[in-house]
Amino acid sequence: MKKPSIKDVAQHAGVSTATVSNVFSGRKPVNDDLKDRVRAAAEQLGYQANRAASQLRSQRNHVVAVLVPNLTDTFFAKIISNLENLAFSQGYDVIVASSHDRLDVEESRIKALLRWQPAGMIAIPCSGELPASIAALKETSPVVMVDRVSVEGCPFDTVTIDNYQSGVDAGQFLADQGHQKVLIAASNLDHPPIQNRAQGCFDTVQKLGGHCEILALGSDLDEGAKVVGDWLDNNEPPTAIFGLTNVTTLSVLTAMADRGIRVCDHISVVAHDDYAWMSARSASLTVMQQPVDDIAKTAWQRLIDRIESDGVNHAPQSSVLEAHLVKRKSVKNLKGGM
Amino acid sequence: MKKPSIKDVAQHAGVSTATVSNVFSGRKPVNDDLKDRVRAAAEQLGYQANRAASQLRSQRNHVVAVLVPNLTDTFFAKIISNLENLAFSQGYDVIVASSHDRLDVEESRIKALLRWQPAGMIAIPCSGELPASIAALKETSPVVMVDRVSVEGCPFDTVTIDNYQSGVDAGQFLADQGHQKVLIAASNLDHPPIQNRAQGCFDTVQKLGGHCEILALGSDLDEGAKVVGDWLDNNEPPTAIFGLTNVTTLSVLTAMADRGIRVCDHISVVAHDDYAWMSARSASLTVMQQPVDDIAKTAWQRLIDRIESDGVNHAPQSSVLEAHLVKRKSVKNLKGGM
DNA sequence: CTGAAAGCGCTAACAT
DNA sequence: ATGTTAGCGCTTTCAG
Numbered sequence: 001m002k003k004p005s006i007k008d009v010a011q012h013a014g015v016s017t018a019t020v021s022n023v024f025s026g027r028k029p030v031n032d033d034l035k036d037r038v039r040a041a042a043e044q045l046g047y048q049a050n051r052a053a054s055q056l057r058s059q060r061n062h063v064v065a066v067l068v069p070n071l072t073d074t075f076f077a078k079i080i081s082n083l084e085n086l087a088f089s090q091g092y093d094v095i096v097a098s099s100h101d102r103l104d105v106e107e108s109r110i111k112a113l114l115r116w117q118p119a120g121m122i123a124i125p126c127s128g129e130l131p132a133s134i135a136a137l138k139e140t141s142p143v144v145m146v147d148r149v150s151v152e153g154c155p156f157d158t159v160t161i162d163n164y165q166s167g168v169d170a171g172q173f174l175a176d177q178g179h180q181k182v183l184i185a186a187s188n189l190d191h192p193p194i195q196n197r198a199q200g201c202f203d204t205v206q207k208l209g210g211h212c213e214i215l216a217l218g219s220d221l222d223e224g225a226k227v228v229g230d231w232l233d234n235n236e237p238p239t240a241i242f243g244l245t246n247v248t249t250l251s252v253l254t255a256m257a258d259r260g261i262r263v264c265d266h267i268s269v270v271a272h273d274d275y276a277w278m279s280a281r282s283a284s285l286t287v288m289q290q291p292v293d294d295i296a297k298t299a300w301q302r303l304i305d306r307i308e309s310d311g312v313n314h315a316p317q318s319s320v321l322e323a324h325l326v327k328r329k330s331v332k333n334l335k336g337g338m
Numbered sequence: 339m340k341k342p343s344i345k346d347v348a349q350h351a352g353v354s355t356a357t358v359s360n361v362f363s364g365r366k367p368v369n370d371d372l373k374d375r376v377r378a379a380a381e382q383l384g385y386q387a388n389r390a391a392s393q394l395r396s397q398r399n400h401v402v403a404v405l406v407p408n409l410t411d412t413f414f415a416k417i418i419s420n421l422e423n424l425a426f427s428q429g430y431d432v433i434v435a436s437s438h439d440r441l442d443v444e445e446s447r448i449k450a451l452l453r454w455q456p457a458g459m460i461a462i463p464c465s466g467e468l469p470a471s472i473a474a475l476k477e478t479s480p481v482v483m484v485d486r487v488s489v490e491g492c493p494f495d496t497v498t499i500d501n502y503q504s505g506v507d508a509g510q511f512l513a514d515q516g517h518q519k520v521l522i523a524a525s526n527l528d529h530p531p532i533q534n535r536a537q538g539c540f541d542t543v544q545k546l547g548g549h550c551e552i553l554a555l556g557s558d559l560d561e562g563a564k565v566v567g568d569w570l571d572n573n574e575p576p577t578a579i580f581g582l583t584n585v586t587t588l589s590v591l592t593a594m595a596d597r598g599i600r601v602c603d604h605i606s607v608v609a610h611d612d613y614a615w616m617s618a619r620s621a622s623l624t625v626m627q628q629p630v631d632d633i634a635k636t637a638w639q640r641l642i643d644r645i646e647s648d649g650v651n652h653a654p655q656s657s658v659l660e661a662h663l664v665k666r667k668s669v670k671n672l673k674g675g676m
Numbered sequence: 677c678t679g680a681a682a683g684c685g686c687t688a689a690c691a692t
Numbered sequence: 693a694t695g696t697t698a699g700c701g702c703t704t705t706c707a708g
Contacts, residue, residue: 353678353679354678354679354680355679355680356678356679356680357677357678357679360677360678366677366678367677368677368678369677369678372677372678391684393684394683394684394685394686395683395684396684397684
């Protein structure tokens with residue numbers, strides 16, 4: 001059974017196709033009785049407007065492409081989830097692709113996204129480098145780059161958090177609690193946010209007279225756990241560990257659990273980003289919490305502004321939001337009390 | 339700057355548009371020299387075929403719609419991630435929508451998905467009920483229903499796990515370890531998988547002479563934690579708790595942590611579904627692990643079979659996969675040894 | 677193997 | 693306010 005077209009609906013309702021179109025698009029006024037007839041006919045036939053045809057004709061496409069490194073990381077999932085809501089409430093559709101953290105996949109996913117002729121794109125690249133297919137959009141199509149971006153020199157709008165400051169805050173807090181030996185568990189120092197978080201914490205702890213070491217764990221949980229574990233087996237234990245991502249934190253906790261090292265009691269832990277599981281522990285984790293909802297909202301707003309200001313092409317803006325410290329129970333106070 | 343069309347490429351290469359089309363679609367052979375000319379022209383102009391136009395004309399759409407209750411639940415995210423890979427490797431695109439676990443949103447998201455004229459749909463509904471807009475697809479479009487489905491009477495292919503059996507296995511294991519008083523932390527008993535898991539465990543524990551109680555926590559983590567907490571405050575503690583979902587397990591662990599109740603030591607815990615965080619604890623969680631990759635693979639295969647066997651409409655098939663027990667360290671052996 | 681021309685379902689411009 | 697008609701960019705006949 002073929003799908004009903006606008007013609008079928010028009011015929012059924014005894015009106016022209018243009019009228020049907022106007023009823024659904026709302027671009028021109030239609031009398032109420034006709035509207036009702038059209039709606040009834042559409043309902044009865046199970047009519048769904050064909051996007052392809054409407055897009056082709058109108059040269060407008062209320063679709064925004066979203067690229068993320070990974071769907072299974074709740075941080076990105078939350079951003080997408082927010083974007084989806086925002087988009088939907090404003091009559092846009094969102095199409096999503098994930099690069100699975102691989103540069104080659106990234107390129108091909110971007111190309112696939114672009115074939116939909118989206119009105120714009122929100123991209124979290126998998127490395128700090130601007131993917132070539134996105135760079136090519138400069139004069140063509142609005143783009144907002146989010147999270148894993150080097151803000152300086154990016155030809156597009158950017159939305160990031162102040163990752164250096166976030167590292168500073170974590171380092172400051174640890175130092176305040178008397179921690180002088182801090183291990184930073186980084187994933188991949190090629191990612192600008194990671195690099196900056198690490199640097200911020202490192203600089204701060206050093207400046208305050210402590211000692212800081214940065215360990216790169218990669219992006220695999222088990223391998224990361226092994227790296228941390230080996231390090232722990234071969235070094236003086238730190239008093240605190242700063243986990244820079246969800247996965248690195250999991251690696252750290254795994255390595256600690258394997259060795260019977262207790263969080264807070266033996267080694268304090270600060271995590272970056274706040275996941276539900278971090279609170280559901282006897283020593284709930286102190287974290288640097290990113291304003292996920294704001295990141296999504298800001299990115300969306302930037303993009304929509306560009307799309308709707310159609311043509312007027314002012315200089316790229318960078319929005320920098322702040323992470324903030326949420327104190328829980330995974331950091332021991334080494335000074336005086338406790 | 340307008341995007342180049344197939345005409346521009348044709349002109350540039352000195353061939354007809356049909357030839358350009360054939361070069362890219364590969365549906366008809368083209369001489370090598372022409373092919374090269376066309377490719378070069380396309381490259382130079384930055385030509386990207388317009389899907390809308392091609393879909394409209396060919397009436398073929400290599401797009402599959404995917405509906406999930408929630409993007410931020412890693413279980414669903416993993417399924418999507420798998421589907422995306424499978425789709426991509428077979429020349430399909432996937433478009434995703436989330437119902438945010440709300441029936442009204444679900445309906446409107448389904449309608450939005452259908453406007454893409456997808457070749458088929460994979461849906462995880464938010465309740466056990468078949469959404470009306472999906473039911474209407476019966477004669478029109480292939481559909482595979484996954485996870486939260488009552489298999490009996492579903493007019494479409496289904497892919498589920500044997501949730502009752504999963505409950506039985508968990509109950510059996512707990513009973514084997516000497517647990518006679520088990521609390522089942524369910525989310526929402528309207529979801530068929532939850533109902534079945536709970537029932538399987540309940541029946542088994544009872545049959546083996548133990549006592550079992552089912553507590554519905556809803557889908558909110560904090561509210562769930564409150565419900566469990568209240569229950570714990572007002573009842574004889576169970577020897578074990580079976581958490582039926584990621585969120586219920588988090589609620590349980592939160593309530594326990596708040597009360598200084600230690601996993602395994604004081605109360606044993608079995609979780610359903612396996613998330614990375616479940617292992618990164620001093621008492622890593624024993625879980626009923628779902629074969630996520632297989633679920634996705636099976637659903638995809640069913641759908642593609644339907645899409646490509648175009649028309650031949652055999653009876654709905656239901657694929658039932660098995661969850662399996664992964665023993666870790668959250669269950670205490672109450673019998674003899676330990 | 678290649679080109680010319682028709683037409684997919686819709687909307688924009690124009691006519692009524 | 694509604695109808696008529698052309699054409700968006702592509703693929704598909706159908707000729708050559």
